Amino acid sequence: MRNKKLRNKNSKKRNARKNAKKNVKKNSKNKRAKVNAKNIARSNLKIDFISSNVLNKKSEKSRITYILDIVKDGTILVTDGVMSPDEELDLIRETMRKVDDGFPGIEVCSLKREAEGYQRFAEQLMEQRYSIRKVINKIIGRASPQIDLKYGMTLIGPSRLIKKIKKSPDSFSVFAQLQK
């Protein structure tokens, strides 16, 4: 009887310790994220240059989540690729879902390099294939298929930092302001 009671006591203690550890981890993660966001927003400007290869490996949904996680942390993301118009709309839609008191949204700007000749034909073919696969996947209840970013450049940043983007057909200027 005594042994049983002791065992129960010990297991309760162990569980309590585990839970406490978990909570500490969670809290410290949240705190770290908050501190990072504050530091970035207040004093430093962090710009991540990410290869389109990284984004191309992800599905459309996880690509958008990945981008928004980075931007929500207060980082400006630059990549050597351009999303499809359809994906850009998905990015806006997903951003709207994530808008809260601390995250009012994003600023996006992209420069698309017009493909010529064979490349243009291949791009159009890929787009057609993608839209057909997307419809089929929607019907059979599968996730959206993967599609590579197009040639060009995209900048996505938190609207708290980026105050204005001035765009011309071949270039753009970004005006950012750090919060004091």
Place this chain on the structure above:
Amino acid sequence: MVFVRFFDWLSGLLGFRKNITLGVYGEINVGKTTLANKISLDWAGEEVGIVSKIPHETRTIQKKEKVVIPLNGRRKIVLNLLDMPGLATKVDYKQFMKYGIKRKAAKKRAKEATRGVIEAIKWLDNVDTVLAVMDATKDPLTQVNLTLLGNLEAKGIPVIIVANKIDKKRAKPKRIKSAFPEYPVIPISALKGKNIDRLYKAIGKHAK
């Protein structure tokens, strides 16, 4: 009733009548509701929604059904007019507080605005023709405009760009024309009704 329906069907078949769902899209505060009100007042005698200087005044889709615009001869076009919430990549509740709205109400408005944007995007699949409204006093090369036009092109939806607010001194509708040379651009003032006939003609010509 049956006779009216049969007549409607027959006139549609003969090309005298076109039924279309017309979506009024654009960024915030470009005059979408003012334009929708003007179209609806001219041909249905009623306004569609409330106009305000505060951004995101239209946060739900405003509909006006059976707006009939007569075209040349016997032809007419029947519009299912949809005034959409403004598209945006950001909604900051603090922006509303500058207009004297209290924090709690501003937060509520921001939440409704985000829902409105999502709803407007969702409805892109259900419109036949789009009036892409742009403010002629501002730079038209924004990502929202480019994304909107890119999507409509990919979906094969006819677009008429409306360069609004030409009654203002700073208006430069030519800037919109040169930015989007591949689209029909109609410079108008929805508020004053300037050039509005040109827009109706363009709707009759380009709407599918």
